[in-house]
Structure formats: structure tokens, C-alpha cells
Amino acid sequence: MKIKKMAHIRRRDAMAIILGTAGTFIMSSSVYASKDNFTQRINKITNNKGAKETEIFLDVPEIAENGNQVKVNFEIESPMSQNDYIKTVYILADGNPSPDVAKLSFSPEMGVCSATTRMRLSKTQNVYLLAENNNNQFFMTKSMVKVTIGGCGG
Amino acid sequence: MSSVKPRGKVPKKASIDEVIEIKTLIRHPMHSGRMKDKDGKIIPRQIINAFKVEFEGKEIFSMKLEPSISTNPYIAFPYKAKKSGTFNFEWTDDNGTKYTMKRKMKVS
Numbered sequence: 001m002k003i004k005k006m007a008h009i010r011r012r013d014a015m016a017i018i019l020g021t022a023g024t025f026i027m028s029s030s031v032y033a034s035k036d037n038f039t040q041r042i043n044k045i046t047n048n049k050g051a052k053e054t055e056i057f058l059d060v061p062e063i064a065e066n067g068n069q070v071k072v073n074f075e076i077e078s079p080m081s082q083n084d085y086i087k088t089v090y091i092l093a094d095g096n097p098s099p100d101v102a103k104l105s106f107s108p109e110m111g112v113c114s115a116t117t118r119m120r121l122s123k124t125q126n127v128y129l130l131a132e133n134n135n136n137q138f139f140m141t142k143s144m145v146k147v148t149i150g151g152c153g154g
Numbered sequence: 155m156s157s158v159k160p161r162g163k164v165p166k167k168a169s170i171d172e173v174i175e176i177k178t179l180i181r182h183p184m185h186s187g188r189m190k191d192k193d194g195k196i197i198p199r200q201i202i203n204a205f206k207v208e209f210e211g212k213e214i215f216s217m218k219l220e221p222s223i224s225t226n227p228y229i230a231f232p233y234k235a236k237k238s239g240t241f242n243f244e245w246t247d248d249n250g251t252k253y254t255m256k257r258k259m260k261v262s
Binding site for chain 2: 068069070080093096097098100101102103104105106107109110111112114115116117118119120121
């Protein structure tokens with residue numbers, strides 16, 4: 001049935017549809033970090049080892065009225081001893097022009113692995129937290145933030 | 155840019171093994187390189203790209219900032235007080251300028 005329906009589409013329309021989709025695809029891939037780009041970025045950081053999804057306390061608003069100032073707060077349970085501590089934490093956003101937001105380097109002297117900062121979000125998207133401990137193991141969590149007014153200008 | 159001004163809050167006193175919270179803020183426009191000015195021209199990227207904290211000369215915390223960090227970057231982090239000493243904070247601008255700040259803490 002579907003094939004029969006397809007046959008009714010005029011050549012001109014078909015061309016328009018194809019060109020239109022291609023156009024949107026090029027636009028979106030150049031302006032925003034696409035899903036593939038984002039996965040690649042995570043693979044690059046983790047050296048293709050991937051990250052274990054774990055429960056990390058990630059506090060971001062469910063709805064951000066202003067994408068210019070979105071508070072991000074997190075706390076990762078870790079003994080923070082010389083032999084076992086969280087070394088690096090990446091904050092990533094899959095819908096921003098560039099997925100990287102910040103890279104934080106911790107030391108055992110801090111006693112607790114937590115931090116707070118404010119970030120820009122261009123649209124509704126997932127905020128990811130990727131943590132690496134001193135044994136090069138990766139942990140990840142994500143949280144969806146709905147953005148009313150985007151914060152990347154344009 | 156003379157308007158760039160670092161600010162920080164570190165408790166003056168703390169007891170041993172107390173986890174304190176250090177709050178910092180630097181006034182900076184954080185031009186992401188995507189915003190346009192009134193004439194529609196793109197404002198070139200200029201952000202604070204790095205932040206570093208040392209306690210008595212030893213690095214305890216650092217952060218690499220990307221254009222996705224908000225205007226007037228605010229950074230808060232914990233520290234477990236062990237001894238009295240001085241914190242050195244340093245922010246690095248895209249243009250190479252470094253902004254620094256010192257804060258003392260007494261531990262008893």
C-alpha cells in the first residue's frame with residue numbers, strides 16, 4: 001500500500017522533500033551538537049571504554065525559565081582518599097552548540113566531591129555528568145532540563 | 155577590561171576536619187562568540203577559560219570553562235580544613251590576562 005501511495009508523489013515534490021530534509025540535517029549538524037557528535041565526545045573522553053550509569057546526585061532544575069543561568073549542582077559519593085577519589089568531572093549538554101560545558105579537576109584534599117556552577121542551555125536537552133576516578137573508571141548520569149528561553153543568543 | 159572583578163567567600167575560621175564551602179564569582183561578560191551586538195555583528199569569543207585554586211602552594215581544585223558557562227561565572231566547591239593557610243585563586247581570560255585573589259583561613 002505504502003509503495004502505491006509513494007508513486008503518487010510528484011517528482012517535483014519529492015525533490016523538494018529530499019532537499020528540505022538534507023538542508024535541515026546540514027543546518028542542525030553544524031549549529032548544534034548532534035546525537036552522533038555527542039556520543040563521539042563521550043567515547044573520546046572515556047577512551048571508548050564507556051561509562052557506567054550510576055546514581056549520582058545531580059541537581060538541575062526540571063524547568064529553566066531562563067537558559068542563560070541554569071544552576072548545576074552535584075555530589076558524588078566517594079571516600080576522597082589518596083587511593084580512591086574522583087579525579088575529573090565533566091559537565092556535558094547534548095543540545096548546545098558544543099557538548100562541553102566544563103571540566104572539573106578534584107583532589108583528595110577536598111574531602112567531598114561536589115561543586116556548583118551556572119551554565120547556559122540553548123534549548124530543552126539532557127545535562128550529563130561524567131565522572132572519572134583515579135583508577136580511570138567512568139560513571140555517568142543525566143537529567144532532562146526543559147528550557148523556556150534559550151541562552152545561546154543567535 | 156577593568157570591569158572584571160573577582161570575588162570570593164571563604165570562612166575566616168574553621169575547625170579541623172570541617173568541610174567548608176568556598177564560593178567564588180568573577181564579573182565577566184563571557185562572550186561565547188555566538189551573540190550578536192546591536193548592529194548584527196558577531197561579538198568575538200572572549201571567556202574566562204580556566205580557574206585554579208591553590209592552598210599553601212598546592213593545587214586543590216581546577217576547572218576548565220567552555221562558552222556554555224554563564225556570564226559572571228559562579229563556582230562553589232568544598233574543602234576539608236586541616237591547617238591554617240592561604241588560598242590563591244586564579245582565573246585566566248582568553249586574552250591571556252590572569253585575575254588573582256587571596257583569602258586566608260584560620261583552623262583551630
